[in-house]
Amino acid sequence: MDRAAGDPMLTMTGVHTFYGAIEALKGIDLTVATGEIVTLIGANGAGKSTLLMTLCGAPQARYGRIVFEGEDITRLPTCQIVRRGIAQSPEGRRIFPRMTVLENLQLGAITAPASYAEELERVFLLFPRLKERSAQRGGTLSGGEQQMLAIGRALMSRPRLLLLDEPSLGLAPLVIRQIFQVIRDINRDHGMTVFMVEQNAHRALRLAHRAYVMVNGLITLTGTGAGLLANPEVRAAYLEGGH
Amino acid sequence: MDYFLQQLINGVTLGAIYGLVAIGYTMVYGIIGMINFAHGEIYMIGAFIAVISFLVLGLIGITWVPLAVVIVLILTMLFTAVYGWAVERLAYRPLRGSFRLAPLISAIGMSIFLQNYVQLVQGARVKPLPPVMSDVIVLMDRAGGFRVSVSDLQLLILALTVTLMIGFTQVIARTSLGRAQRACEQDMKMASLLGIDVDRTISLTFVMGAALAGVAGVMVTMYYGVIDFYIGFLAGIKAFTAAVLGGIGSLPGAMLGGLLIGLIEAFWSAYFSVEYKDVATFVILVLVLIFRPTGLLGRPDLEKV
Ligand SMILES: Nc1ncnc2c1ncn2[C@@H]1O[C@H](COP(=O)(O)OP(=O)(O)O)[C@@H](O)[C@H]1O
Numbered sequence: 001m002d003r004a005a006g007d008p009m010l011t012m013t014g015v016h017t018f019y020g021a022i023e024a025l026k027g028i029d030l031t032v033a034t035g036e037i038v039t040l041i042g043a044n045g046a047g048k049s050t051l052l053m054t055l056c057g058a059p060q061a062r063y064g065r066i067v068f069e070g071e072d073i074t075r076l077p078t079c080q081i082v083r084r085g086i087a088q089s090p091e092g093r094r095i096f097p098r099m100t101v102l103e104n105l106q107l108g109a110i111t112a113p114a115s116y117a118e119e120l121e122r123v124f125l126l127f128p129r130l131k132e133r134s135a136q137r138g139g140t141l142s143g144g145e146q147q148m149l150a151i152g153r154a155l156m157s158r159p160r161l162l163l164l165d166e167p168s169l170g171l172a173p174l175v176i177r178q179i180f181q182v183i184r185d186i187n188r189d190h191g192m193t194v195f196m197v198e199q200n201a202h203r204a205l206r207l208a209h210r211a212y213v214m215v216n217g218l219i220t221l222t223g224t225g226a227g228l229l230a231n232p233e234v235r236a237a238y239l240e241g242g243h
Numbered sequence: 244m245d246y247f248l249q250q251l252i253n254g255v256t257l258g259a260i261y262g263l264v265a266i267g268y269t270m271v272y273g274i275i276g277m278i279n280f281a282h283g284e285i286y287m288i289g290a291f292i293a294v295i296s297f298l299v300l301g302l303i304g305i306t307w308v309p310l311a312v313v314i315v316l317i318l319t320m321l322f323t324a325v326y327g328w329a330v331e332r333l334a335y336r337p338l339r340g341s342f343r344l345a346p347l348i349s350a351i352g353m354s355i356f357l358q359n360y361v362q363l364v365q366g367a368r369v370k371p372l373p374p375v376m377s378d379v380i381v382l383m384d385r386a387g388g389f390r391v392s393v394s395d396l397q398l399l400i401l402a403l404t405v406t407l408m409i410g411f412t413q414v415i416a417r418t419s420l421g422r423a424q425r426a427c428e429q430d431m432k433m434a435s436l437l438g439i440d441v442d443r444t445i446s447l448t449f450v451m452g453a454a455l456a457g458v459a460g461v462m463v464t465m466y467y468g469v470i471d472f473y474i475g476f477l478a479g480i481k482a483f484t485a486a487v488l489g490g491i492g493s494l495p496g497a498m499l500g501g502l503l504i505g506l507i508e509a510f511w512s513a514y515f516s517v518e519y520k521d522v523a524t525f526v527i528l529v530l531v532l533i534f535r536p537t538g539l540l541g542r543p544d545l546e547k548v
């Protein structure tokens with residue numbers, strides 16, 4: 001499946017997601033093109049994590065359509081979606097605490113056992129710290145190391161689309177810089193398409209080619225990263241004060 | 244001393260059988276946080292399949308004992324695996340995600356159903372199995388002392404149990420299936436985000452536990468020579484107690500718990516009273532649940548996802 005940069009890889013059309021009676025996504029339209037870094041920013045509770053999880057079918061969208069590489073994945077079970085080439089480093093990282101770093105990475109490769117050795121080497125190259133810690137239990141890692149492991153684990157499946165949910169949350173500035181550098185590198189050097197949710201809007205907008213702003217379950221603004229950085233509305237709501 | 248030694252041998256044999264059944268309880272609990280009350284019935288069904296298989300093998304002329312035992316073990320594991328799979332599929336999977344008590348009630352229902360089903364198709368009377376292995380090795384026979392012996396069958400039970408437990412532990416620790424099972428145990432949602440088929444992993448956990456219970460059923464049939472449709476109840480409770488005593492959710496805990504329950508039962512019968520041997524198990528269950536609900540090897544932080 002050779003796709004040129006710029007082709008739409010992922011399309012969401014009119015996607016609604018519910019938790020019981022609560023409507024968390026109220027009709028989302030967005031696209032991510034092959035080779036892009038796209039970021040989604042928005043306040044706490046806007047529905048960003050729900051959007052990423054809906055892409056993976058957990059929970060499934062109630063209405064609307066999600067198309068990945070030309071295939072409708074809206075109704076596929078989570079494990080099948082992941083097998084199509086989407087990997088997620090989820091909110092809260094969700095490292096398996098009682099398994100070693102290496103086992104966490106092995107689990108990441110469970111859908112792609114053939115390329116395990118090669119990917120492991122690549123992940124250790126991106127995050128040398130994980131190699132040092134490979135025999136340690138996931139639960140004993142620092143927050144930054146856990147985030148590296150969550151991203152590394154996602155990369156082990158050789159995804160074509162990498163979903164990242166707040167990779168900078170709770171981390172020291174130095175670690176954030178390192179992680180954003182890795183995101184930039186895997187996008188530039190390996191052509192990995194990245195769709196990233198961030199509260200750290202400033203850094204995210206500087207890194208991303210394009211961005212969406214989400215408020216209360218709806219996309220309210222979209223543009224290039226640089227464009228949104230300069231947008232007075234965005235500046236007022238997400239950039240000034242704090243960051 | 245000789246008497247003590249003999250009880251030790253008997254207790255370890257019993258413990259091996261309980262341990263194998265306990266593994267099924269502990270693994271299912273580990274992965275879906277539910278006590279599979281129908282598990283004892285799987286063991287009972289294993290015992291019936293063993294009796295039937297031995298009979299059929301005898302009829303078609305396969306009487307060489309090692310071959311017959313191997314065939315019976317394989318057949319029983321296959322059948323009990325299918326039963327275990329079906330129980331999960333019919334009684335538990337449809338209730339996944341509903342309120343916590345629902346699968347528990349369903350489990351008890353399944354257990355009653357399986358008992359009645361076996362009673363109906365096999366009859367309520369006790370089924371005998373003529374001794375398949377009857378050689379005994381005398382270890383100690385001093386004049387005036389107690390004769391200490393170990394039977395071929397006891398050795399077989401121990402060897403088979405140890406082999407299965409080592410094999411099983413390796414599967415859990417080293418294979419991709421074992422990693423998937425542990426991943427589901429720790430964070431089911433994350434496991435599915437990695438592409439693990441959670442439903443399939445749970446099914447396989449039931450299948451593995453049921454096959455081990457099947458082996459225990461074969462061994463108990465050969466050991467005692469009689470079975471009925473009700474043996475799953477007591478054995479189930481004892482194995483469950485073993486799993487709780489060892490620390491439910493813990494694999495080594497189930498093995499250790501099984502061994503301890505077997506020993507306690509053997510020594511209790513030998514030194515106190517045979518009639519009340521089952522009471523010992525229940526007393527332990529109650530005491531452990533009150534004073535150390537996490538068991539001997541259980542984690543105190545038994546968080547469920
Ligand atoms: N599992 C859940 N059950 C019920 N409501 C939820 C659940 N997860 C999130 N929500 C609600 O959905 C909305 C969106 O949440 P979320 O997607 O986590 O937002 P964000 O990631 O942007 O902070 C919030 O109002 C939140 O309370």
Ligand SMILES: [Mg+2]
Nearest residue numbers: 048049050091
């Ligand atoms: Mg979130």
